[in-house]
Amino acid sequence: MSRTRDPESTKRNILAAAKMEFATKGLSGARVDDIANVAKVNKRMIYHYFESKENLFKLVIEKAYLDIREAELKLNLEHLDAKSALETLVRFTWKYYLDNPEFIRLVNSENLHHARHLKTSKEVVQANRNYVGLVQSILDRGVREGEFRDQIDPVNLNITIAAIGYYYLNNRFTGSIIFEQDLMDSEALDKRLEFNIETILKLVSR
Amino acid sequence: MSRTRDPESTKRNILAAAKMEFATKGLSGARVDDIANVAKVNKRMIYHYFESKENLFKLVIEKAYLDIREAELKLNLEHLDAKSALETLVRFTWKYYLDNPEFIRLVNSENLHHARHLKTSKEVVQANRNYVGLVQSILDRGVREGEFRDQIDPVNLNITIAAIGYYYLNNRFTGSIIFEQDLMDSEALDKRLEFNIETILKLVSR
DNA sequence: TATAAATGTAAACAATTGGTTACTTGATTT
DNA sequence: AAATCAAGTAACCAATTGTTTACATTTATA
Structure with a gap:
């Protein structure tokens, strides 16, 4: 019908x-x-x-955050050894940004506006709290397994995992010009992902 | 008069x-x-x-790039051993972003517009070519000194040095909300800089 | 089935926008 | 000192913007 x-x-x-x-x-x-x-x-x-354009934007940015946090939880990283879990997370983050370029753009917009739409969103804060907890548990496990260093700050690690993917993809247009190479061709993308995995694993290793 | x-x-x-x-x-x-x-x-x-708002933007973004590249050259990194040179560069990049938050915002805007204003700017491309050369020479020196690994890609290293500062500061508003702490208080900033230096040095070390 | 609530349409509004026109004033040159 | 050109002002314009008003139609319910 x-x-x-x-x-x-x-x-x-x-x-x-x-x-x-x-x-x-x-x-x-x-x-x-x-x-x-x-x-x-x-x-x-x-x-x-x-209600308004502004309120529509608020709902869009909230949903964008909830979507990525939900996708991360589905990775079931608890079942992997710490090193594999961390590598999986780096790979996932990269692929998510690559497949969802809108996410990066929306986060930029929200920051341009001093995050005023997200300020009142309890739900997003809670989702992120769970996410930081997840990374902390990977770090703890890595220490117990004798693979990772002690005392690594989970928030800064989180930020770095995001940063090395986010920056590359966010600035792919200016980057491709000033570095005089297409940062988005598949060889460059693969190379970058391997580079990022190496960066994170070296950072946490004993 | x-x-x-x-x-x-x-x-x-x-x-x-x-x-x-x-x-x-x-x-x-x-x-x-x-x-x-x-x-x-x-x-x-x-x-x-x-001429136009658009052209004014073009001149602004061009000057922003030339300014940062010029400031980097003034660091005289050639006179330092490779490890000190790299650490100095990481510190400088962080401090530059911190002191010139407009730079980050402008680069974001330019990428939102597919870098269409920078496309025709030979001067910016040349300035960046010199910059990549500088980083390459630090890497070569580090290998000769027996401190750095071989075969590190200077472009990806460059991007990572920028990324770990840029992302943190660009997303300081959403970040302070979702991580439930003020990312801009001076303790957090100092901690982040040390974290970043560690990240880069571990990445290049043998 | 009558009725009210929810869903949808078309047109208009007041404010704002990037850009322009017509004109005046100051500096430089011959 | 006259003439010419650069630098500056005020008012305006056509187009666009987010938002609203007034009205129509479909759906669910008493």
Whole structure:
């Protein structure tokens, strides 16, 4: 049966279109008209369901964070030895950024705006708390197994794992110009991933 | 003598105001009127000297790159042993990002726009070529001194040195929320710098 | 089945935007 | 000192923007 009305699908379409629009053009550059056109809904519906452009952005960035944290939990890193778990996490983080370039763009936008949309989001804070705990448990296990150094700060390790992927991909356009090579060709990408794994493993090894 | 007209100072004021405006609000979010007000010049002067908002942005981002590359050259890393040279470079990069947060924001904006303003800038490419050469020479020296591993890719090393500082500072707002600590308090900043030096030195060591 | 609530459309609005026009004032040159 | 050009001002414009108003239609419910 073909329903002529479908509020859930309308909301989903708006959110998906908004995510791409905000990621491509930033918060200021994004156009509500364009979001409506891509989502194939009347512009009025955006205000009906999401109140304002600003609030729509808030929901988009919140969902983006919850999505990546959820994907990380699915890795089931508890079942691996510490070294494999850490390598898996580095690989995952890289691949996630590579497959979801919108995530990086959205995080940049949110930081340009001093994270004002995320400030009130308890859910995102909790999801991240679990994530830091996960990395801490890998570190503990690595120490017990005699593989990792003691006293490594899990937050700084987390940040570095993200950083070495994020920066490369975020700055792929300026990078490809100033380094005079295509940073996005598959050979360069593979090489970078291996480089990153090496960086992290050397950092934690005894 | 007080000159009522001073084109050089007018241009300088416009460029300085534009740099801050673009860094704070991005290319789309920046307002030509605001740049004119901050620079204390008539809006007409911006178009007189810089043609368009877009072209003004181009000059701002070009100058930003030339400035950092120039500052790096002043470090005179050739006179240091390889390990000290590399540590100095990591410290410098961190401090430069810390003291010039506009640089990070501008690079983000340029990447959001697929680096279209930098594409035609021969000068920036040349400046960066010198920079990669500098890092390569440090690596060579380190190998000769028996301190560094062989075959380290200078471009990926460069990218990683930048990444570990850039990401932390770029995402300081979202980071302070999701990690539930002020990433910008001086203790956290010192700790991060030491962490980064350790990361790079462990990466290159034999 | 009548009715109210939810879902949707079209058009318009007030404010803002990058950019321009028409004009004035100061400095330099011959 | 006249003339010419560069530097500067104020007001305005057409286009675009996020948001709203007024209205129509579908769906669920009493």
